[in-house]
Amino acid sequence: MAEFEDAFLLQEELLLTRDYAAAVIEAVPPFLVLDQRLRVQTANEAFCKCFKISMEEILNRKIYELGNGQWNIPQLHALIEGVLSRNKSFKDFEVTHEFKGVGKRTLLLSGRQVDHIDRILLLIQDITERRAEQAGIRTSEVRYRRLFEAARDGILILDPETGKITDANPFMSELLGYSRKELLGKELWQIGLLKDEKASQCAFRQLRRKRFIRYEDLPLQTKTGQRHEVEFVSNLYQENGHEVIQCNIRDITTRKKTEQALHESEERYRTLFNSIDEGFCVIEMLYDKSNKAVDYRFLEVNRSFQKQTGLRHAAGKRIRELVPAQEEYWFETYGGVALTGIPVRFVHEARAMKRWFDVYAFRLGGPESRKVAILFTNITERRAAEAALLEAKNNIARHSLELELVVDERTRALQATIGELEAFSYSVSHDMRAPLRSMQSYAQFLVEEYAGKLDEKATDYLQQIMRSGNRLDRLIQDVLSYTRILHSKAPMQPVNLDRLVRDIIETIPNGQPIKAEVIILTPLPDVSGNEALLAQCVSNLLSNGVKFVRPGATPHLEISAQTMDDAWIRISFKDDGIGIAAEDHARIFRLFERVHASADYEGTGIGLTIVRKAVERMAARVGFESEPGKGSNFWIELNQAPTQ
Numbered sequence: 187m188a189e190f191e192d193a194f195l196l197q198e199e200l201l202l203t204r205d206y207a208a209a210v211i212e213a214v215p216p217f218l219v220l221d222q223r224l225r226v227q228t229a230n231e232a233f234c235k236c237f238k239i240s241m242e243e244i245l246n247r248k249i250y251e252l253g254n255g256q257w258n259i260p261q262l263h264a265l266i267e268g269v270l271s272r273n274k275s276f277k278d279f280e281v282t283h284e285f286k287g288v289g290k291r292t293l294l295l296s297g298r299q300v301d302h303i304d305r306i307l308l309l310i311q312d313i314t315e316r317r318a319e320q321a322g323i324r325t326s327e328v329r330y331r332r333l334f335e336a337a338r339d340g341i342l343i344l345d346p347e348t349g350k351i352t353d354a355n356p357f358m359s360e361l362l363g364y365s366r367k368e369l370l371g372k373e374l375w376q377i378g379l380l381k382d383e384k385a386s387q388c389a390f391r392q393l394r395r396k397r398f399i400r401y402e403d404l405p406l407q408t409k410t411g412q413r414h415e416v417e418f419v420s421n422l423y424q425e426n427g428h429e430v431i432q433c434n435i436r437d438i439t440t441r442k443k444t445e446q447a448l449h450e451s452e453e454r455y456r457t458l459f460n461s462i463d464e465g466f467c468v469i470e471m472l473y474d475k476s477n478k479a480v481d482y483r484f485l486e487v488n489r490s491f492q493k494q495t496g497l498r499h500a501a502g503k504r505i506r507e508l509v510p511a512q513e514e515y516w517f518e519t520y521g522g523v524a525l526t527g528i529p530v531r532f533v534h535e536a537r538a539m540k541r542w543f544d545v546y547a548f549r550l551g552g553p554e555s556r557k558v559a560i561l562f563t564n565i566t567e568r569r570a571a572e573a574a575l576l577e578a579k580n581n582i583a584r585h586s587l588e589l590e591l592v593v594d595e596r597t598r599a600l601q602a603t604i605g606e607l608e609a610f611s612y613s614v615s616h617d618m619r620a621p622l623r624s625m626q627s628y629a630q631f632l633v634e635e636y637a638g639k640l641d642e643k644a645t646d647y648l649q650q651i652m653r654s655g656n657r658l659d660r661l662i663q664d665v666l667s668y669t670r671i672l673h674s675k676a677p678m679q680p681v682n683l684d685r686l687v688r689d690i691i692e693t694i695p696n697g698q699p700i701k702a703e704v705i706i707l708t709p710l711p712d713v714s715g716n717e718a719l720l721a722q723c724v725s726n727l728l729s730n731g732v733k734f735v736r737p738g739a740t741p742h743l744e745i746s747a748q749t750m751d752d753a754w755i756r757i758s759f760k761d762d763g764i765g766i767a768a769e770d771h772a773r774i775f776r777l778f779e780r781v782h783a784s785a786d787y788e789g790t791g792i793g794l795t796i797v798r799k800a801v802e803r804m805a806a807r808v809g810f811e812s813e814p815g816k817g818s819n820f821w822i823e824l825n826q827a828p829t830q
């Protein structure tokens with residue numbers, strides 16, 4: 187009985203041990219037990235589950251043949267056949283392999299030769315998930331590090347216990363001017379971030395309480411004393427069971443400056459907006475279903491708007507509310523600006539408003555905005571004034587045209603009269619010469635034929651008559667040559683001045699009792715002129731030169747030619763006569779003007795007038811220099827004759 191009991195107990199115990207072993211086997215990671223020919227002797231449930239294979243498919247099969255050869259892994263060959271035969275065991279060899287129906291797995295293989303039973307134990311640990319997790323952690327670490335290194339925000343990591351910096355990114359050094367080394371171990375107030383130790387403690391208390399603090403703009407001083415504005419955010423969080431403080435510091439100096447500039451420009455815009463005399467408004471175009479601009483709403487109007495338009499409280503209202511009859515033109519124009527973005531400048535009448543406007547309109551924002559800004563001036567009065575001015579101008583133009591016609595007509599009449607008078611004086615002068623000549627002849631006869639019969643007084647009277655007759659004849663001749671100069675044809679041609687002057691010298695007036703000395707200093711060039719007119723000029727100038735000398739003195743005359751700066755040729759007639767006083771210079775070229783007493787110097791006062799007229803007709807120039815007692819230098823300037 188006892189034996190039976192013992193056997194029963196033993197069996198009990200055996201069963202227990204087996205169950206225990208079975209439980210252990212199921213609890214451990216997948217494993218296989220192979221015989222010497224690498225056939226599977228045992229496999230646990232974990233193996234079947236893990237590699238989705240049934241026990242029947244495994245037992246007594248060679249490991250490389252399992253599940254269509256999916257364990258035919260080259261690395262496994264090497265381990266089992268190589269390593270195992272030499273070393274009896276291998277541990278934690280990592281293998282990544284694609285298993286059919288299971289996918290890509292990473293396994294840790296451990297094997298040992300179980301000596302006394304000729305078996306090989308192969309333990310397979312699937313670490314695919316663990317590896318993925320590790321890889322994930324590594325990636326996020328790398329990412330975090332990169333972010334930390336490259337961030338354009340300053341990042342500080344602090345130890346919450348001590349409040350000291352344990353890490354700082356490069357930008358932090360850039361911002362503050364302290365090297366990373368200098369930053370490590372410092373507290374925030376020591377690097378110019380918080381004002382002092384007290385402020386720092388206060389901030390830490392707050393951080394503990396809220397786990398988060400944020401300062402919108404914190405003044406910060408760099409190592410070199412530069413001031414910056416920063417945004418400061420600090421978080422307290424857990425990292426691997428420790429608390430860590432991360433501070434992010436963003437330099438907002440530029441942003442602040444931009445905001446300030448924006449604010450200022452907004453201010454300036456407002457001031458301008460309200461101070462300009464022009465009307466200014468921003469409108470929003472309103473369209474009907476077919477996308478046609480049919481109305482617009484005033485979004486903003488400036489102070490001058492009301493004065494310029496006469497519309498009160500326009501902001502927020504539609505133009506159709508304010509001016510129901512506003513013409514189509516305005517919607518089309520502003521609608522066009524909103525659509526195309528092309529600004530327009532125009533002057534147009536708003537008939538319904540009884541005003542004219544000078545307008546500049548441009549789109550605000552992009553094509554979707556539908557907003558148009560309009561700068562404009564009421565020019566109704568200006569237009570009225572312009573219209574009046576235009577009418578006045580037209581009137582003046584009309585009058586001046588009429589006046590011109592009248593002047594033209596009168597000038598023509600006057601010229602006709604002058605022509606007639608000149609013709610008349612010419613014919614009178616001409617006709618006067620015949621009776622005058624007969625009077626002179628008869629006086630001459632009387633003197634010659636009745637010389638003995640007349641007493642001295644009668645002879646003297648007769649001679650007086652003859653002298654007067656001669657003077658009258660010269661006057662008539664001069665008047666005739668003057669009128670001839672005015673009306674004769676005078677074509678321009680090259681004139682051989684040298685020959686012309688020499689010919690005239692030969693015939694110098696013989697009225698002068700003393701023979702004049704005339705020298706031509708330089709050869710005289712050919713000039714462009716009219717020979718007849720030139721001959722008249724030279725003759726008159728020469729005869730004046732020899733005439734106006736002190737009584738009894740021998741006249742000396744020098745004739746020369748000189749090329750002027752502007753290439754004109756000046757012909758000078760220089761005498762050593764009595765000269766002309768400065769106050770008389772202006773009048774000697776006028777008709778009948780004479781400076782010296784006619785009793786001393788005969789003449790008619792026509793000679794220089796003829797010279798002036800002749801020079802005018804040849805488009806030449808005349809002038810003189812003279813001083814009383816020092817002689818005179820009269821000159822004519824002409825163009826050189828073109829060389830042939």
Ligand code: ADP
Pocket residue numbers: 726730731734761763764765766774775779780781782788789790791792793794795818
């Ligand atoms: P006329 O010689 O017939 O008097 P002109 O018209 O030739 O008239 O000259 C006007 C006046 O200019 C002369 O009366 C004279 O007083 C003055 N005059 C002209 N040429 C000379 C000169 N070479 N020297 C001094 N006076 C001159």
